[in-house]
Each structure stands twice: as structure tokens, then as C-alpha cells.
Amino acid sequence: MKYGFVLPIGDARAAAQMARAAEAAGWDGFFVWDPVWGIDAWVALTAAAMVTERIRLGTMITPISRMRPWKLASETATLDNLSGGRVILSVGLGALDSGFAEFGEVTDRKTRAELMDEGLDILTGLWRGQPFSYEGTHYKIKPTEFMLPPPPVQQPRIPIWVVGAWNRPKSMARVLKYDGILPNTMTPQGEHRPLTPDDVREIKEYIDANRTEQTPFNIVAEGTTPGDSPGEAATIVRGWSEAGATWWIEAMWTIFDQPNIADAVRRRVEQGPPRV
Numbered sequence: 001m002k003y004g005f006v007l008p009i010g011d012a013r014a015a016a017q018m019a020r021a022a023e024a025a026g027w028d029g030f031f032v033w034d035p036v037w038g039i040d041a042w043v044a045l046t047a048a049a050m051v052t053e054r055i056r057l058g059t060m061i062t063p064i065s066r067m068r069p070w071k072l073a074s075e076t077a078t079l080d081n082l083s084g085g086r087v088i089l090s091v092g093l094g095a096l097d098s099g100f101a102e103f104g105e106v107t108d109r110k111t112r113a114e115l116m117d118e119g120l121d122i123l124t125g126l127w128r129g130q131p132f133s134y135e136g137t138h139y140k141i142k143p144t145e146f147m148l149p150p151p152p153v154q155q156p157r158i159p160i161w162v163v164g165a166w167n168r169p170k171s172m173a174r175v176l177k178y179d180g181i182l183p184n185t186m187t188p189q190g191e192h193r194p195l196t197p198d199d200v201r202e203i204k205e206y207i208d209a210n211r212t213e214q215t216p217f218n219i220v221a222e223g224t225t226p227g228d229s230p231g232e233a234a235t236i237v238r239g240w241s242e243a244g245a246t247w248w249i250e251a252m253w254t255i256f257d258q259p260n261i262a263d264a265v266r267r268r269v270e271q272g273p274p275r276v
Helices: 010-026 041-050 070-085 109-128 169-176 197-210 228-242 261-271
Strands: 002-007 028-030 056-057 087-093 160-166 182-185 218-223 247-251
Touching: 002 010, 002 261, 010 028, 010 041, 028 041, 028 087, 028 182, 028 247, 041 056, 041 070, 070 087, 070 109, 070 160, 087 109, 087 182, 109 160, 109 169, 160 169, 160 218, 169 197, 182 197, 197 218, 228 247
Parallel strands: 002 028, 002 247, 028 056, 056 087, 087 160, 160 182, 182 218, 218 247
Antiparallel strands: none
16 A cells, blocks of 8 residues: 545645655655645645655646646646656546635536546547547647647556546446546435445455556545554554555545644654555
């Protein structure tokens, strides 16, 4: 299992400082969130890339429906080259309460799903190079020869982790095309519920039985562990690892009621990952 840390709050300078601390403490990945309006994820990750050498760098998550796919292709490929092939792109529909309606972004779920699928087609197509053309419902692209950028370092593509609704067939069909799943578990009534290790076992069985892509595939679990109790932390992640999860993401999303958030985040980063 590999271990990542997602920065809950902080500007680009803080991202660079925390990424460097995370690499020194033995974390395998460093992630930032990708807001509608806020600290730019790709600027923050670029700052992190400049002060690190090994740690993987990515978003948690990028809602492609509100992106220009060609702009995202440029940002990810540029960062992958700068970092020496360390980018991970996590994508999903995004949280509507993060500002979609306020800034006039599409809020209809079906349309957002269509935009994500077409955006992923364009993203991976542009990464492969020119000539590339596309005819979709929302996007139409013709080949170009104007100042073409280099392809990403990682081949056949930058790894793409997709938020997948388990076990919804259309959502899982999208997941199977890419390189990892951020599981979103739902009741038969369509309500969200917490992910369990049993869910991870079922997801792994499904992936093993249905995926035909040859790239490595990751199952990502997230939560919090006590950095000051390595034994307890190891016990928490061991269950996920044994079930088939390949990444654990330390996600301190409930930290905002603490008085010194930056100090608490740095302390947890420096304590290191909850290794089994």
C-alpha cells in the first residue's frame, strides 16, 4: 500500500512547504483540492514540484465538467514534465456546494457526466499528440500544428483516478477505462454511505473480472489515522490493505474547527504515514 496526504487548507507556498515535509516524512503522494474559486491547484502543485524529487503530486479532485479540457491537458502535461513524471489526476463530478451555481457552472448531473466523459476523451487524446480531432455533443476539435507541447513523461498516459459510484454500471464502466477508483458507495435508494473494507473486496473482484486495460490500477481509500499512535494507525489501514486498497489518503477534512489548523496539519504530516 502507498500513502498520500491531501492538504486541507493553504496557499501555494504552504503547499510547497508541506509537500517537502511530506516527502521527508515518507509519504508517497501529496494532493490538493481543485476549487471553483480559491487557491489554484496547478500553481500549488508546481510550487510543490520545485522543492521535491520523489513524492507523487495530484488533485483530490478535479471536476472536469467545469474545465476547458485542452487547458487541463496543458497543465497536467506541463507539470508531468516539470516533475519528472510524478502527476496523478483524480477526477469526478465535484461538489455542487463548492460554488458551481454561484459562478454559472453546469449543475445538471447528466450534463456534467457527459462533459466529464468528453473531457477525458480530449485530455487523453491530446496527451497522445497530434493529429487529434474530436466530434462530441459538447466539444468539437480539429488538429492543430501551432506550437505543440511535449507529451507527458508518463506513458501511455498520466494515471487518472476516477470517482466511481459503486455499484452503478455506467459509473463503473467509466472507471474501467482508466487507472484507479475513488469509491463512492451508495444505498439502493441512491443515498451516500461510508465505504467499508467489504466494499473494497467487491470492487477489487469486479475490477479483476472486467478490466481489460493493461495499465496498473489503484483502489483508493481515505480517512484519518492518529499520527501519535503508530500501532493504532497501522491497525486502521491494515484492514483496507488486506481488502485490496492500494492507496490510503490521509484526509483531514474535519479539522476546520481546531484553533491552529496549520500547526495541526504540519504535525500530522511530519508524523509520517500510517504504514502497515
